[in-house]
Amino acid sequence: MKSILKDKKGPQKQSNSIGAVRWTLPEETVQVHSSAPTSPFKSSSGSSTRSQQRQRQQGLQDLRSLEECIRFINHWKQQVEQVCKNEDDPGEGCSGPSERQTDHRTERSIEESRKLILQWASELQSVDKLSKNHSWIKERIDQEEEEDTKQDKDQSEAVQKRITEWAKEIQSVSESCGMQGDELAQMLRLLGLRKKRLVSLMPLLEFITWSLLKENSKGMVPHLWLSAKQRTWKAGMPRYIPNSVWSWIVSAGADVSLDPMTINPWLQLSDDHKKVQEGLTETDLPFSLQRFDRLPCVLGWEGYMSGRHYWEVEFANNGYWKVGVTTASSKRHGRFPMNPSNGYWVLWRSTRQFFACTNPETALPLLLVPRKMGIYMDYEEGQISFYNAENKSHIFTFTGHFREKLYPFFALLDGRSVITIWSPKEHSRF
CATH class of the missing domain: 2.60.120.920 (SPRY domain)
Incomplete structure (x- = not known):
């Protein structure tokens, strides 16, 4: 997957851990029209509006090619890397007092989102430690390295299919919880929406980010993600399970039948x-x-x-x-x-x-x-x-x-x- 991303996006440094987080309010205005990442090309306002309306009507059909899907996923990866930067970076930081909003509800919302993504960054940073605690992971890595030397066209197509499914799932879940793609970008950058609107999408974005920031693949990422998340999730809150993780769970299907020697006579x-x-x-x-x-x-x-x-x-x-x-x-x-x-x-x-x-x-x-x-x-x-x-x-x-x-x-x-x-x-x- 890493090689494919490089081929499509050019050489790009990826980090395997996330540092401390500083918060900044970007100056640019984020468009709220399409569920696909903002295009780097400009067009006239009339044709742009018509194009965006067609994109909204098409829904999931927007993501047709592998290149579009990779660009869509990298859009979210860039958002994560933007908010998860080193605290010592002198060029980044919280807005000055004159720029802070005075509305207490907005401040509470920003603080909730800040805590949420701090927790997210901490979890990503601790994946290496979690990996070391599983002896089977080293064996799987060795096995996958051997398999990598025997990669053929079928394996490449499987990776491309997985990337496409991830991108479409991000788009589908974001739209089902009432937010288009660029609204989510604005949410991550401005941190001005309430935490409850993140509940449906955050597990999926976390899983995608783990998959992009870590070199682990196949069954390892679902196993690590599931093990880490379910130990920390609080009772009473429904949590969406990404399709890739769900498929991994269901792959352990057991043929259960009932034992007549244990059944109560009634x-x-x-x-x-x-x-x-x-x-x-x-x-x-x-x-x-x-x-x-x-x-x-x-x-x-x-x-x-x-x-x-x-x-x-x-x-x-x-x-x-x-x-x-x-x-x-x-x-x-x-x-x-x-x-x-x-x-x-x-x-x-x-x-x-x-x-x-x-x-x-x-x-x-x-x-x-x-x-x-x-x-x-x-x-x-x-x-x-x-x-x-x-x-x-x-x-x-x-x-x-x-x-x-x-x-x-x-x-x-x-x-x-x-x-x-x-x-x-x-x-x-x-």
Whole structure:
């Protein structure tokens, strides 16, 4: 990807870390017309206006060529590099007192944005440290260096396709949250918009910037990005997952089926062991130490002691449930609290509330309750994450250290609930 960028844009120095940040208000006025980067060529005002209107109508069709996509992505990279400059640079700095705005709401907004991008810069600067903590990364780098010597036309086309997808995704997400491309440029440079308008776009811009400022590629950047971000995201805020990262998550799709030796007698399994609901009567089942005798629960058939695994759960009839992961030795008999100290990492949808079953419980907004939930487990990273599988947004992540086999867990808490297990089988783009 780096070579392609150089071919199209000319030699350009890229840094692998971000220094301290100083804030300056640029003098130039940013046009707010097109979602593509500002063109360096000038035209008459009439033809320019008509051209910009056509661009707005075309939407995502603006980005047709690889060169346009590379220019679009580099537009955002330049914005990041502009605000993330060394603090000791005498030519840069905050505006003087006479230039500062006196409106307190604007000052609060600028401060919120300043803190947000300071955090962003800090995360980018710490990627090197995070990389060193993963022994598998060095092996992957060596492997990729060997692969680089065998690059052919197909690999080059794959890189070009990924760049095109990134550019179109930036454009799509920015327009869906009500901002055109140049509005975002103005936002990054003037820092005058509220933080809540950044929520939808920032994760994607962060991911693209990581990919451009770091030489890592393929599965490494999604892994590092996901590991770093999910450990710091606060509960209760939906977070958009970039398409490239989502594809990497889904590539760990597991074929989950339900274990009849663990099911509570009041629950009923489908013939393919992919669907469970409450039965009309109690079933006479053979004795099993692993069976839930009081709580209406069932486990997945296969457990996991390593690797990444992802499956999806669909909820019908707006019922109440608990879903997540539990250990092989966790309690099955009687009634007990389900939290990490007892070997349960689950989300709980009750009558009027939505919780992560921590100790104490972590309340989540009801608007985060999904119709289809994605559950992603990374055993080595010690992360169990929950997503809205329909809009690809993050709901909650448990972190810890696992020492025994983990099983998918499902509980139905009312008579109308129906849970169906889906096992996506998609291949990663990386």
